[in-house]
Amino acid sequence: MTLCSLLNTRAKVFRPPGFRSSCPADAPNFLCRRMGGQRDSLLSLHLTLKRNRPLGLFGTLVLILGFHLGCAHNKSQTETSKQIREITDDAGRRVVVPLRIDRVISLAPNLTEIVYAVGAGNRLVGDTSYCDFPEAAKTVERVGDTLHPSLERIIALRPQLVLVSTASQLEVFTHQLEHQDIAVFVTDPHDLEGVFRSINQLGAILGQDDQAKQLIEQLRTRAAAVEAAVMHTQPIRVFYQLSAEPLYTAGHDAFVTDLIRRAGAISVTADVPGAWPKYSAESALAARPEAIVLPTGGSMGDGNSTVAESLQRSPAVVQGKVYKINDDHLVRPGPRAVDGLEEMARALHPDVFKR
Amino acid sequence: MTRTKADQSRQNVVYVPSRNRTTFRKTLLACAILSTGLLAAVVLTSLVGSERLPAGASLCALLSFGRAQCALTTDQFDILFQIRLPRILLAAAVGGSLATAGASYQALLRNPLAEPYLLGISNGAAVGTMVALVFFGANEWSRPLLAFVGALLATLAVYRLARGRAGATPERLVLAGVIVTTFLSSVIVFVTTLMDATRIRSFTFWLLGDLSGTSKNLLPVAIVIAVAGAIVLAANARSLNLLMLGERDAFDLGVEVGRVRIIVFLVASLLVGSSVAASGSVGYVGLVVPHLARLSLGSDNRITIPAAAFGGALFVIVADTVARTVIAPRELPVGAITALIGAPLFIYLLKRT
Numbered sequence: 001m002t003l004c005s006l007l008n009t010r011a012k013v014f015r016p017p018g019f020r021s022s023c024p025a026d027a028p029n030f031l032c033r034r035m036g037g038q039r040d041s042l043l044s045l046h047l048t049l050k051r052n053r054p055l056g057l058f059g060t061l062v063l064i065l066g067f068h069l070g071c072a073h074n075k076s077q078t079e080t081s082k083q084i085r086e087i088t089d090d091a092g093r094r095v096v097v098p099l100r101i102d103r104v105i106s107l108a109p110n111l112t113e114i115v116y117a118v119g120a121g122n123r124l125v126g127d128t129s130y131c132d133f134p135e136a137a138k139t140v141e142r143v144g145d146t147l148h149p150s151l152e153r154i155i156a157l158r159p160q161l162v163l164v165s166t167a168s169q170l171e172v173f174t175h176q177l178e179h180q181d182i183a184v185f186v187t188d189p190h191d192l193e194g195v196f197r198s199i200n201q202l203g204a205i206l207g208q209d210d211q212a213k214q215l216i217e218q219l220r221t222r223a224a225a226v227e228a229a230v231m232h233t234q235p236i237r238v239f240y241q242l243s244a245e246p247l248y249t250a251g252h253d254a255f256v257t258d259l260i261r262r263a264g265a266i267s268v269t270a271d272v273p274g275a276w277p278k279y280s281a282e283s284a285l286a287a288r289p290e291a292i293v294l295p296t297g298g299s300m301g302d303g304n305s306t307v308a309e310s311l312q313r314s315p316a317v318v319q320g321k322v323y324k325i326n327d328d329h330l331v332r333p334g335p336r337a338v339d340g341l342e343e344m345a346r347a348l349h350p351d352v353f354k355r
Numbered sequence: 356m357t358r359t360k361a362d363q364s365r366q367n368v369v370y371v372p373s374r375n376r377t378t379f380r381k382t383l384l385a386c387a388i389l390s391t392g393l394l395a396a397v398v399l400t401s402l403v404g405s406e407r408l409p410a411g412a413s414l415c416a417l418l419s420f421g422r423a424q425c426a427l428t429t430d431q432f433d434i435l436f437q438i439r440l441p442r443i444l445l446a447a448a449v450g451g452s453l454a455t456a457g458a459s460y461q462a463l464l465r466n467p468l469a470e471p472y473l474l475g476i477s478n479g480a481a482v483g484t485m486v487a488l489v490f491f492g493a494n495e496w497s498r499p500l501l502a503f504v505g506a507l508l509a510t511l512a513v514y515r516l517a518r519g520r521a522g523a524t525p526e527r528l529v530l531a532g533v534i535v536t537t538f539l540s541s542v543i544v545f546v547t548t549l550m551d552a553t554r555i556r557s558f559t560f561w562l563l564g565d566l567s568g569t570s571k572n573l574l575p576v577a578i579v580i581a582v583a584g585a586i587v588l589a590a591n592a593r594s595l596n597l598l599m600l601g602e603r604d605a606f607d608l609g610v611e612v613g614r615v616r617i618i619v620f621l622v623a624s625l626l627v628g629s630s631v632a633a634s635g636s637v638g639y640v641g642l643v644v645p646h647l648a649r650l651s652l653g654s655d656n657r658i659t660i661p662a663a664a665f666g667g668a669l670f671v672i673v674a675d676t677v678a679r680t681v682i683a684p685r686e687l688p689v690g691a692i693t694a695l696i697g698a699p700l701f702i703y704l705l706k707r708t
Contacts, residue, residue: 148548246567246686272684280405281567282434283684309571310438 087205090188090198091166097183101160101206108146108165109299110334111187112137114199115163117215117335120206126157132299133328133336149173155180161205163187165333189333190275191258192223192341199335219338223262226345229352230264236348238265239289239316242276244308249279255333256295256340263345264352265291281310289314291321291348298328323347382658389665396669397443400676404439405683406431441571446675446689447668448577449566449634450644452626454667455585455660457641458648459619462595462656464528470641471627474528475535479509480624480631482539485546487632499576502632506624509535514620564637564690566675573633584626585664591615592656599656637690639697640667647700670696 083099105126106112112131115124121136126143141157144150146165154162154177162177166188174184185205187198196216203212238260242248250256250267253275260267268287269279292311296304305324307317316322325347329340346353398417402410408431415425421436453471460469471477483505484498491497516531594615597605606612630637648662674692681687 246565269684274685277685278567278687280679280684280686282438283405285434285438286406286430288430313433313437 087185087201089186089201090194091186093184093186095183095185097161097185097205099207103157103159104161104163104206105143105154105157105159106131106163107143107149108163108332109133109328110332111163111165111198111202112140113332113334113336114202115206118199118203118206118208118212120202120208123206125159126154130299151176155182161185163202187333189255190253191255192262192337193258194255195333195335195337196220198333215335219335222338223341226341227262227264230345230349233264233349233352236265237268237288237290238348239268239284239287239292239311239314241292241294241304241308241311243304244306247279247281247284247308247310248276249284251275251277255337256330259330259337259341259344260293263341263348265344265348281308284308284311285314289316290319291323292316293330293344293347294322294324295327295330296324298326298331300327300331378655378657381652382661385652385658385662386665389662389669393447393665393669393672396672397440397447400443400672401435401439403676403680404434405680405686406434408435437571441574442566442675442679443672445574445577445633446566446671448574448581449630449637450640450667450669450671451585451664452577452581452630452667453637453640454644454663454670455581455588456623456626457667458645458656458660458663459588459591459595459623460641461645462592462599462659463616463619465599465601466529467646468642469529471623472536472636472638472641474513474532475509475539476506476513476624476627477631477636478536478539478543479512480506480628481636482542482546483508483628484632484635485543489546496572499573499629499632503625503628506628506631507621509539510620510624563688564635564693565688566634567679567686573629577629577633580625580629581664584622585661587622588619589657589660589664591618592660595619595656595660599654635688635690637671637693639693640671643697643700644670 084096085099087095087097089095102123103125104115104120104123106115106124107128109128109130109132112124112127113133115121116134116137121134124137124140127137127140128149129142129145131137131140141153143153143157151173159182161183162185164174164184164186166186174186177184185201187201189195189198196219199212199216199219203209203215240250240256240260242250249269249272250260251269251272251274253273257267257270261270268284268289269277272279289311292307292314294304294307296302304327307314307322311317323344325340325343329336329343398414401417402408402413409426412426413431413435416423416427416432416435417440419425424432427435456476457470460471460474461467463469480502483501483503486505487497487501491501513528513531513535516534517528594605594610597608597610598612598615600608602612644667645659645663648659648666652658652662671689671693674696675689677696678687678689678692
């Protein structure tokens with residue numbers, strides 16, 4: 001086997017399925033023994049060369065660089081023949097994915113919901129312990145939780161694509177996956193339009209364009225109905241309490257700020273930089289919110305079901321306008337965000353929706 | 356190394372009975388100056404915050420102790436007396452507690468690096484607070500109570516670990532403290548990982564030290580413990596002075612070494628427990644403030660301990676004012692600010708001496 005093919009086919013050679021099977025027949029025996037089936041190809045090449053002739057690290061590097069340049073042309077040829085496409089994700093990264101994807105891992109509950117909603121749930125081979133909707137998502141193999149996924153388990157599941165939500169901030173992790181030649185797609189919605197964009201993108205990647213478009217159409221209609229209903233009402237000043245102790249709220253970049261606006265209200269913290277800022281209690285009181293929204297009662301439990309002590313004298317509490325809304329609908333930028341929008345609008349404008 | 360430190364402290368400690376009156380006068384003067392400064396800091400920092408309040412009217416309301424609303428609107432009055440002032444008073448209680456505890460540990464262990472954190476007592480209290488949050492989340496009394504228990508257990512563990520065949524030497528104590536600290540740190544990481552996502556975030560802030568999310572029910576407890584604890588420790592200052600000569604010398608001079616040590620550990624862990632329950636682990640206070648007091652007023656504990664109590668309160672009030680105003684209306688955890696101010700100050704002090 002030539003060195004060029006060694007570089008380009010390393011996935012096949014050095015990563016046998018599940019890591020448990022013995023080395024593929026075409027791999028040199030001494031490489032397999034040394035690598036345990038998963039060492040990086042450059043290192044392996046170095047070891048190969050070092051064993052065969054005493055070049056030293058520098059010599060090997062020069063050799064490898066030369067081969068890489070020489071192989072570049074070959075590589076692009078293989079890519080086109082394998083039918084690969086390039087998509088830009090929300091982080092501005094160019095992601096190269098195969099045309100047909102059969103094995104997907106989702107690292108966030110909202111992305112799991114989108115994968116199921118566009119009808120690709122049967123291709124989901126891994127998700128997180130937070131992924132509890134729809135019911136079928138619970139039976140998918142768990143790769144850890146959104147904040148601490150297990151790299152080993154992900155690689156063992158041999159995904160073609162891993163879906164990541166920036167909310168979980170997995171930059172280092174993303175690099176590690178890319179290093180293993182696993183495509184990583186990042187979504188980062190800041191408003192309801194962004195959620196629709198995520199659905200559209202995932203639909204396109206998974207080859208479910210029609211279903212994604214249909215879903216977006218339905219969701220758009222429902223959102224538009226809510227917005228039309230509250231259009232002529234006086235916007236209510238809302239404080240969104242993510243947690244009471246310490247006081248966290250939704251800032252400018254949080255997609256729920258957009259939901260609040262669409263529900264016929266204004267978040268008093270809509271201009272605060274960031275997505276989930278820790279907020280000053282006195283500023284929250286001074287903003288005189290007319291209503292307080294508590295995301296609670298969903299999969300995160302009812303931990304956030306009381307208003308912060310500092311807001312007990314706010315007009316919202318005095319007038320009893322404190323609304324508990326299922327946090328799964330408000331915190332996850334997925335298809336059920338529109339449920340959250342409807343629930344919030346009904347709570348904030350009961351008179352409009354009574355008719 | 357310890358021997359040379361002991362020798363140094365031998366030189367520094369001036370305990371001459373005939374000069375008692377001078378010391379007393381010096382203590383009174385230092386306390387008077389520092390308490391005036393503390394009062395001024397409470398009033399002045401009450402005037403700044405993320406919301407701008409009219410200064411004149413706020414002063415008028417503050418000086419009437421909240422009986423008169425002066426020209427403030429109801430909202431402004433609430434901000435001043437329900438949110439800002441309780442937080443400033445809590446900062447004072449936490450700062451005073453931590454600095455007093457740090458000062459007495461340093462005297463007792465004859466180790467300039469002794470601090471509630473080094474001995475693992477802060478971490479013990481933090482684990483206690485976490486247990487309270489996990490199992491009795493809604494019950495506010497469980498937090499300080501379990502923080503006390505955690506701090507006491509950590510102290511007990513350090514104390515037991517440190518008692519070797521040759522008795523509890525200062526070196527063994529500090530080593531035991533390091534072991535307990537690292538063990539409890541991993542317990543904290545473990546519990547944090549197991550907790551659901553909504554609480555993880557508040558826990559990390561809790562551990563950095565944060566004065567914002569505290570129930571007002573904890574404030575009176577924290578103040579009472581801070582004042583009582585500082586008085587008890589200051590009353591033992593004479594014994595601590597003698598202990599700085601070395602345990603055997605102190606024993607020969609009539610100090611009940613074991614009893615003093617137990618008093619210091621119990622009271623200091625109460626102080627640390629109540630402050631961690633209220634605000635999480637605010638760092639550097641127990642290290643920087645006592646050293647500052649010692650450098651400016653001499654190493655007599657009869658002065659150092661009361662001065663550290665007032666100085667710690669001042670330090671944390673100023674740090675928290677920075678934390679809540681510098682990126683307003685967003686906030687920083689106060690622990691980040693105390694470390695930012697404390698570390699360079701500490702380096703400067705080390706260089707100067």
